[in-house]
Amino acid sequence: MPGMNSGVNVSDPTVVAAFRSTLLHQGLIALLIFVVLGLAWLGLRELLPAAVRSAARGPVAMSAEPSWRVVLRVGFGILWIFDGILQAQPKMAVGLPSQVIEPIAATSPHWVQGLVNWAGTAWSYHPLQAGAAAVWIQLGLGIWLLTAARGPLSRLAGVVSVGWGLVVWGFGESFGGIFAPGFTWLFGAPGAVLLYAIAGGLIALPESAWRSRSLRDLLLPGVGVFLIGMAVLQAWPGRGFWQGTTNGKPGTLAGMTTSMAPTPQPHLLSSWITAFTGFDEAHGFAVNLFVVVALALIGVVFLSGRPRLIRPALIAFVVLCLADWVLIEDFGFFGGLGTDPNSMIPFILFATAGYLALISLPEPAEERAEVAATAPAGPAGWRKRLRAMLEPASLASARVSSVAALGAVGVIVLGAVPMAAAQASPVADTILAQAVDGSDAPLNFAASAFRLTDQNGQQVTLASLHGKVVLLTFLDPVCTSDCPLIAQEFKQAGQLLKGDARRVELVAIVANPVDYQLAYTQAFDRQEGLDGVRNWLYLTGSLPNLQRVWREYGIAADIEPAGAMIGHTEVTFAIDQQGRVRYEMNFDPGPGTAATESSFAAELSDTVQQLLGQS
């Protein structure tokens, strides 16, 4: 998938340091959000008399939040926070697309890969903003769910949880692999974050729905039906689960655990997984039979609706989930870049919530009626309640938890806005170019004069370019790797400059002591589509003349033996309108991905804008 990999090392110190710095800055802003909200709340409480506050609070007729909803809200709130913390891993900024998203998508159909590639490209172009956005959105969501127990804010947290969950499920988990072969409950199907989204959907339901018998009756049987379906899938022949080994190679399950065992993790865990792998290889049929029977039985019991039977089945299900979580899913976050603890904990939460919903006592009819009466219905009701919430008196009367929930909304906005703004830019962040070649070196000296011939056979001197900003580099016209990339970076920089491009000259001088003739600069221009670029000059001259220019600009252009290409310095000089060298940029294009190419173009464009701004 072309866009997934920016080519920059996942541990690149420049990006890691910048990611940490971004998180620190945004973390301080997040803290500030909570402090400002807290102070505003305290201030309003001081300003408004208690009577006004209690009037604003209105009639409090709500009964306790049902225990099953508490389990979902708190459980998934904690999971979101945990996921947010995992997103803050230093390697995440660069590594998520190539090391998390791409491997998951590898076995999915092309249309899924195309969709996922689009998102991965967006991330790899803006690793800092995307990485930080994932951290703050998930931390914010977690805090929001934990602190907003009741009312529109709580329901809204559920809605946002659905939205973000579906985004992560689709783009991050390739729809939990449901379109890929090998789809199985054991490996986490249908995707942990889909369960987050479903939980969000349940949390978003109105209070009247919480208490409806039908919803409570559906929750656990829903899990039961799903488990029976998974049991059928698990039993399906030809998917490699019945075999411990096939043709001397591990079967599907043993193959998965074999790949998990060597990942970095505590030795004890690794040895458990290795032992399980050996057991499955030896008794593949028995292991799969056990899984199929267990899933089917538990599913049937969950469907029965009989608490006495369900209680032991629930315990068995929790044990099965925990065993799977440790021995097969490897806790979900060990090894590589874990983004969540996978699906078993969410399944436990769902089954527990379903059980609690089933055994909870029905509420008195008058209480239900009272709740229904206090809750305005429909979109108009929503608007009315939100407007009422934002009135000073309502804010002053709010609980600490509501203020914290509002702060959590602020944290989500804090992560989402920079990412959205970054997405509006067509080019990659310059951090990628800096990761490859370091920062620009500021200079200030007169550029060496030259008289050379452009691709059209016209004489060009440096003096003739005065009044324009000159980006000057040295390119080998028959180079097979870097020079075409650098040329494209120049071309793209010219496009980014738009109207300012007429005040800029993009200049390359031949850096090849063998193939320096006009025919080669012309062929190179046609190859790179530069022959129609107005402010592009590819200059050459006699070999002695070129050698003098190379010497004065500190360029090596050496003939290498045995079929190797010319070894030459890859550097770009930014020369201001007065003919002075203002920046020297290392210009090795690095991995040459679309992301780094775009990043270098952005760096060139930024440098030009800076010099134009100084004139």
Next chain:
Amino acid sequence: MTRRVPVTLSCAAVAAAFLVAGCGSTSAHEGVRSDGGVPAAPMDTSFGNATSTWATVLMGGSAAQHNNFWQLFIRPAGTSTWKLVTPPGTADNGGLVLAAGAGPAAISAFRPSQDLTFTPLIQTSDGGQAWSALSPLEAPLASTPAALAVGPAGSLHVLALTTSSTAEQASLTAGKWTTLASARTLAATPAGRQCGLRALTATGYLPSGAPLLAGECSHSGVAGIFADQDGSWQAAGPALPPSLASQDLTVLRLVTVGNQTVALLQAGKGQAASLLVAWSAAAAGHWTISPPLALHGATVTSASFGPTGAVAAITADGAAAEIVSSAGPWHRLPALPPGTATLALNGSASDALAVHRSTLTVWQLATGGQAWTRAQEINVPIEYGSSS
């Protein structure tokens, strides 16, 4: 509102459509290859003339193509020592194609690789001591050692076959490339139709300086060699014996050695395939043909040409054979040294050039000898990673 078209009219229209289609098209079997390209051929080769023998071999031994480099070696006539003379200036991971004339002059083309899409050319007039750039061919050269030919001494022309099956010619002095023909235009000529030209596979020059193009024929028993006679392409291939009348023929190489043109041909396909050499002295049309060499299903991995018209071939099963002239049979050579990439022929002995990563080992076999003897070892300073 729709109007019903009479059934008879519909049938007539369908029949007419079939008729028109039939008139205006050729069957897939007879047409030029659908991809329009030149079939790739193994690039390890050697060529000898009166002054020297040149050999190109792939070295490096890396799984990554951009870490394997083609090397050019020369052995001056009368010596037994090989020298590394790989031309400078361009990374040659994509292939090095050499066209040598009668003397120490030669032209080498660098097949494009990675992001390079055109073909740089370079020439030497002193056996590879010094090189100077020629105007590049602004298209990728076909992946065959037969894709480049240089005119006989004094003609100052070079002929190149591109991957898209177009023959381009340039004058060494003017440096401007012009299109001579393509597989499609050649297939439409009477000579091309007679052959049922599928693809172009080789270029060459007659000793007279007339350009030659060769290819793969779909009509059995026809050798697709074409000479440019005053702007029109004429069939110039050998007349084949009746025993080959039912065989499809492909010209693998065309080489001008001194005053004769040598063509290496493959007859038939698969297990029935055999190798033939045809020699034409002075002018096209008077060919002598070697007996066939059965390939037993193996493909040719390298072909070598000696200064007097001798030809040697190595096949994928590791076997090698040599033929000196049409008057004699093919000689099976003793088992080749491990890693042999190509053979080099001279009057009195054959060399086997064996490659192991960056080391070239030269093994020699005296005429009629039964064992190869180690003669020379050259360590090539390959710059791994330089094309990354």
